[in-house]
Amino acid sequence: MTLELSHLTRRFTDYPALDDVSLEIPPGEFLALLGPSGSGKTTLLRILAGLDYPESGSVRREGRDLLALDARRRKVGLVFQHYALFRHLTVADNVAFGLRVRPWRTRPKRADIAARVERLLQRVQLQDMAKRYPAQLSGGQRQRVALARALAVEPDLLLLDEPFGALDAQVRVSLRRWLRELHDEFGLTTVFVTHDQEEALELADRVVVMNRGRIEQVGTPEAIYRDPATPFVCEFVGKVNRIAARCEGGKLVAGGLVLGADPWDGRHDMAIVYVRPEQFIVAAPDDGEGWCVRVRHAFRAGGTVHLTLDAAALGMVLEMDVFGEERSRDTWQPGACLRVRPRHVTVFPDGIHPAAAQACGSGIVAPAARPMPVGP
């Protein structure tokens, strides 16, 4: 049941919602479409559901053209961001809707429909709510009804549009885990849209990062986080420090600290170095390597300490996360002086349009974007 999306393009009047998007989705995968609003992720989802059509490109399921099928024949389950529950129907009638509208030849018997609805409501832990109306449910309950309704038609593909967007933080996290378990149990190919990178990284098998109608990177959450392919991915996924660097004499230098060899052999003068907050090492007092920084604030959140540091050598404020056990609390007093250096950086040439950075990198021998270990 592999889905092949190739060269999808969709233009709205003033901007391209999808710009030559190609993607392959293997069966049973839990895939996240991650991007800011206007990146085209929802448009892509709506095209898969049959609610929107591309100007060009194709979607194939096992070699068959999916775009030729009307939305109602696609065997797709869709959960809307605001659930779109039918407010005049009870929970049970909502779930039964997709079965009741089938032509009578393929419509299950009344008793079979009731049994399936009962089973599904049990599965989403709402068996006691069958007679209620959507307005009488909480957000999390409505979301589960929408999910049961989508699953009732036994779809080949499940699509979720910002499935947790309208829920409060606590419900969101528990429902997230629950959804992942449900997916593992059903083994249904699932595509969900989100602008929340934490959600995408936690839930998905693979993450597709989108920006301005294009795919910036496709990869496992680990790869997306550790080896971002473009500056956009780097800045959009997770927190990151953006540091200007120079390529001098075959070396990459920022604020007087040598970060490593020049990855482009002198082809670029300027570079941007990205360092995630947890990728700093605090150097020992007698070890000269590192930027001299002064602690501005220290926020303790559970086992982690979030620090903001004034780095005079770089002329900027750095953010650093350290885990509580590494040092005693008083090391992080505001005003304290430290020496820090990055353990791992991601480098892109500067002075190039961000969107072109990746293309440039692939054209030359040394990759433009290269995560590299730093120091000894």
Added chain:
Amino acid sequence: MSAMVLPRTSIWPRRLQRAVLVLVAVVFMLVFLLLPLAVVFTEALAEGVRTFFAAITQSEAQSSIRLTLLVAAMVVPMNLMFGVAAAWAMARFEFRGKALLGALIDLPFSVSPVIAGLIYVLLFGAQGWFGPWLDAHGIRIIFAVPGLVLASIFITLPFVARELIPLMQAQGSEDEEAARVLGANGWQMFFRVTLPNIRWALLYGVLLCNARAMGEFGAVSVVSGHIRGLTTTMPLEVEMRYNEYDYVGAFAVASLLALLGLLTLAIKTLLEWRYGAELAAHAPGGR
């Protein structure tokens, strides 16, 4: 202590304000709504119940009642269909001329009914554009029932559409899209999802449309020709009797017309009461 006294001193003027406002509203309603209505009924019964019944069982009165109900029965379903279709088009689609359609829907509200009637006379009357052709084929529109229906359709066209458009725009198309993805065809989507979502607004629209169709005077007066027993609807009958100094007769028919209006109101209230609980369950954030 002062904290306990303070609200007390500030509550009194507020209560007074409220009482004054309520009083003004009630007096206004009494003088401008209830009093005239009461006058209609008392005048109708001024010379006794017998005279009243004699007035309304006259054959002209009977035929005006039948004609009014007939016109309403033809106009309301037509504008029901047009209103739903127009509201659907306005709320769900982007197309060239959408603003024009919106303006056209409002046209009957902004144009004087008399002018609306005149337009039909100019189009279909004996000296009108299509007059000779219609005459040659023996079709009568002006000074006949078709003219009354056309004029009433024009006048009541906005009611259903205007009631539905804001609601359908606010509701959006997500419910309908959900129905389609779940496998519903166009008719199933309309009857199982769209219609239940708009049914209350639709009912209000239909009731308003009906009330206006039965009560319209101006446009109907122009195209009617005032042929007693043939082309006089109830409002026209009231006016003709009044001009003939038949006050009891005029008020008797007027009271029937008012009763039809009150009946409409009663049906609406009954439905609201009957489905009130359901309505309340769906109203707040049912999406």
